[in-house]
Amino acid sequence: xxxxxxxxxxxxxxxxxxxxxxxxxxxxxxxxxxxxxxxxxxxxxxxxxxxxxxxxxxxxxxxxxxxxxxxxxxxxxxxxxxxxxxxxxxxxxxxxxxxxxxxxxxxxxxxxxxxxxxxxxxxxxxxxxxxxxxxxxxxxxxxxxxxxxxxxxxxxxxxxxxxxxxxxxxxxxxxxxxxxxxxxxxxxxxxxxxxxxxxxxxxxxxxxxxxxxxxxxxxxxxxxxxxxxxxxxxxxxxxxxxxxxxxxxxxxxxxxxxxxxxxxxxxxxxxxxxxxxxxxxxxxxxxxxxxxxxxxxxxxxxxxxxxxxxxxxxxxxxxxxxxxxxxxxxxxxxxxxxxxxxxxxxxxxxxxxxxxxxxxxxxxxxxxxxxxxxxxxxxxxxxxxxxxxxxxxxxxxxxxxxxxxxxxxxxxxxxxxxxxxxxxxxxxxxxxxxxxxxxxxxxxxxxxxxxxxxxxxxxxxxxxxxxxxxxxxxxxxxxxxxxxxxxxxxxxxxxxxxxxxxxxxxxxxxxxxxxxxxxxxxxxxxxxxxxxxxxxxxxxxxxxxxxxxxxxxxxxxxxxxxxxxxxxxxxxxxxxxxxxxxxxxxxxxxxxxxxxxxxxxxxxx
Numbered sequence: 001x002x003x004x005x006x007x008x009x010x011x012x013x014x015x016x017x018x019x020x021x022x023x024x025x026x027x028x029x030x031x032x033x034x035x036x037x038x039x040x041x042x043x044x045x046x047x048x049x050x051x052x053x054x055x056x057x058x059x060x061x062x063x064x065x066x067x068x069x070x071x072x073x074x075x076x077x078x079x080x081x082x083x084x085x086x087x088x089x090x091x092x093x094x095x096x097x098x099x100x101x102x103x104x105x106x107x108x109x110x111x112x113x114x115x116x117x118x119x120x121x122x123x124x125x126x127x128x129x130x131x132x133x134x135x136x137x138x139x140x141x142x143x144x145x146x147x148x149x150x151x152x153x154x155x156x157x158x159x160x161x162x163x164x165x166x167x168x169x170x171x172x173x174x175x176x177x178x179x180x181x182x183x184x185x186x187x188x189x190x191x192x193x194x195x196x197x198x199x200x201x202x203x204x205x206x207x208x209x210x211x212x213x214x215x216x217x218x219x220x221x222x223x224x225x226x227x228x229x230x231x232x233x234x235x236x237x238x239x240x241x242x243x244x245x246x247x248x249x250x251x252x253x254x255x256x257x258x259x260x261x262x263x264x265x266x267x268x269x270x271x272x273x274x275x276x277x278x279x280x281x282x283x284x285x286x287x288x289x290x291x292x293x294x295x296x297x298x299x300x301x302x303x304x305x306x307x308x309x310x311x312x313x314x315x316x317x318x319x320x321x322x323x324x325x326x327x328x329x330x331x332x333x334x335x336x337x338x339x340x341x342x343x344x345x346x347x348x349x350x351x352x353x354x355x356x357x358x359x360x361x362x363x364x365x366x367x368x369x370x371x372x373x374x375x376x377x378x379x380x381x382x383x384x385x386x387x388x389x390x391x392x393x394x395x396x397x398x399x400x401x402x403x404x405x406x407x408x409x410x411x412x413x414x415x416x417x418x419x420x421x422x423x424x425x426x427x428x429x430x431x432x433x434x435x436x437x438x439x440x441x442x443x444x445x446x447x448x449x450x451x452x453x454x455x456x457x458x459x460x461x462x463x464x465x466x467x468x469x470x471x472x473x474x475x476x477x478x479x480x481x482x483x484x485x486x487x488x489x490x491x492x493x494x495x496x497x498x499x500x501x502x503x504x505x506x507x508x509x510x511x512x513x514x515x516x517x518x519x520x521x522x523x524x525x526x527x528x529x530x531x532x533x534x535x536x537x538x539x540x541x542x543x544x545x546x547x548x549x550x551x552x553x554x555x556x557x558x559x560x561x562x563x564x565x566x567x568x569x570x571x572x573x574x575x576x577x578x579x580x581x582x583x584x585x586x587x588x589x590x591x592x593x594x595x596x597x598x599x600x601x602x603x604x605x
Contacts, residue, residue, distance in 0.1 A: 017033075019082060030197045031129075036078045040079070088130050095143070102117065106150050108160060109172060112151055121143075122187060227253055227264065231310070241287030302322075306319055425463065427464075433453055440474065447481060453491075468548045501572050502570070504567065509565055554570060556570050
């Protein structure tokens with residue numbers, strides 16, 4: 001086994017003798033280990049060398065016995081420290097033993113004139129290794145008491161005559177001086193070891209704290225009463241893009257959003273006033289560094305008063321931990337928007353139920369009422385043929401209205417679930433527009449609304465679902481007529497814009513409020529909603545229109561001014577079969593064409 005292995009084994013053995021109460025503290029554990037090792041080795045050496053000394057010299061003197069007794073006493077003191085962990089008490093026991101040795105040796109080698117008496121200086125010096133002022137004071141008192149005892153016994157001539165050792169006084173003095181210097185050197189080496197070990201541990205602790213601070217995502221800072229920063233961790237660079245030096249003083253505060261600065265200072269003030277923890281959320285500006293996006297980020301700061309002042313400057317009184325909560329804020333905003341959307345959908349469905357109940361009740365009442373009249377023979381006999389036709393027509397119209405409501409609901413359901421199939425085929429746009437104008441003509445004449453067509457010439461054939469395009473135009477035309485007053489004009493037409501065909505419906509009706517334009521096309525929404533609305537409808541027509549346009553790969557643009565009319569333009573690709581959006585998965589929401597809010601503008605006639 002090499003000498004390195006021997007030292008490693010002895011070191012592990014000494015580690016096992018350290019009391020568990022200090023084993024977790026590297027600095028105190030090293031002090032205990034050194035004390036135990038030095039004194040245990042000295043005690044064992046004394047027991048081993050005493051027989052050798054007797055064998056070589058054949059006799060022992062009083063001071064020799066005292067020296068061996070003191071050295072041997074170090075082993076019990078080391079074991080005492082190992083069993084109890086009382087470092088100060090062990091040093092005091094060693095001071096008593098060493099003072100007793102010095103007193104005995106001095107007493108038999110000349111009393112006050114003995115060179116060994118100067119060894120008492122080493123007693124408080126060795127006690128200083130305990131790191132306790134109390135132990136040093138007690139050790140000095142023990143050394144002083146020993147000195148006083150020697151002086152008193154020497155003055156009273158109570159000390160024995162100088163013992164004949166066979167060694168000259170000169171040699172004895174040399175032994176005393178060399179021994180004192182050697183023992184003092186051992187004490188100095190132990191002190192130097194303690195200091196070096198303490199410094200190394202302090203460096204390791206600093207490195208560990210710095211490693212933690214540099215890798216923390218949260219900013220840890222110390223603030224004065226005014227909010228100035230006296231210490232801040234390097235995390236401020238990753239979060240705000242500024243170095244620690246720039247963040248000191250008012251640097252960190254300067255990054256706080258102006259609107260949030262009063263709340264920031266109030267939190268600092270409340271911590272000082274109430275000595276309790278405070279929490280605040282604020283915005284802070286971030287610079288463009290390390291790939292970060294410049295702008296403002298949301299921060300959360302938790303601060304509390306320090307139990308003791310800052311040990312370095314003494315100025316800091318508040319500890320703060322600040323973290324970036326921008327992601328959490330975005331999630332809160334998303335949850336808020338989702339909640340608002342859910343509430344809006346709930347309100348829309350509530351309005352829909354109110355509207356649909358009205359839309360269903362009115363024609364059903366007509367169907368039931370007129371059918372009951374026609375089913376009674378006594379009443380039917382009093383009607384002429386014209387009245388029979390009129391009642392039958394009313395029943396027919398009411399049934400047709402009910403069918404239209406049900407068809408709208410079914411179409412909207414198919415579009416939302418992705419089950420609406422588009423069958424593209426080429427057809428003439430002009431013929432489709434003229435057919436729609438003729439179908440809506442009677443309703444327009446009844447309301448005394450002028451209905452005209454403005455279709456451009458030489459339009460190419462549109463490859464799309466003819467039935468869906470007809471439904472789009474009929475919905476738009478019926479809305480335009482419904483919301484127009486007598487004498488107003490509704491214009492329907494088509495024109496080409498590049499690779500798209502624009503179908504438009506313009507009217508001079510009541511118009512739509514700017515705030516309602518962005519909501520048009522949402523299921524069940526009606527700009528004129530409520531139980532007292534003047535116009536019938538479920539609010540599903542434009543939703544169906546939007547869905548059909550989206551399935552064709554087109555877009556819709558609505559512009560309106562209250563009291564002046566509305567312009568609706570539908571842009572469809574000439575070949576909708578190639579540009580149409582694929583149907584989404586079953587039960588997935590269908591894509592919807594966006595209706596961008598448009599600025600209010602003056603509509604021309």
